[in-house]
Amino acid sequence: MAIRGSCHCKKTVFEVTEAPETVTACTCSYCSKSGALWAYYKPDQFKLVTPQEDVATYKWRTFTVKHHFCAxxxxxxxxxxxxxxxxxxxxxxxxxxxxxxxFDDFDLDSVEVVVIDGKNLW
Incomplete structure (x- = not known):
């Protein structure tokens, strides 16, 4: 069952193909400041519903990860x-x-949170 998510202003909307079994809390400098809990998917399981131009991108240090946020x-x-x-x-x-x-209309408290030590891993 697909799950839809959206930012606060609803200008950025996305869908994933299924509910996550776990979510990840990372302790790296970026994740700890953003407060996100990450659910991971393969690219074909993700769909950006809104136009790409409504999304801004931040790349830090090695430029290996593209962190997207609502513009x-x-x-x-x-x-x-x-x-x-x-x-x-x-x-x-x-x-x-x-x-x-x-995620809209999703009980995030029902999903296990896995903590990774991103502060010391990278």
């Missing part, structure tokens, strides 16, 4: 990155990290 209200919406599950970037397996706090 109007500033909510951190989704990111594009290689798979990092092994601790190293796997560029052959890109992933989309969606800010699960933005």
């Amino acid at each position: 109007n209200c500033g909510c951190s919406t989704y990111g594009e990155s290689p798979d990092w599950s092994t601790g190293e970037p796997d560029f052959d397996n890109p992933q989309i990290g969606v800010n699960a706090r933005l």
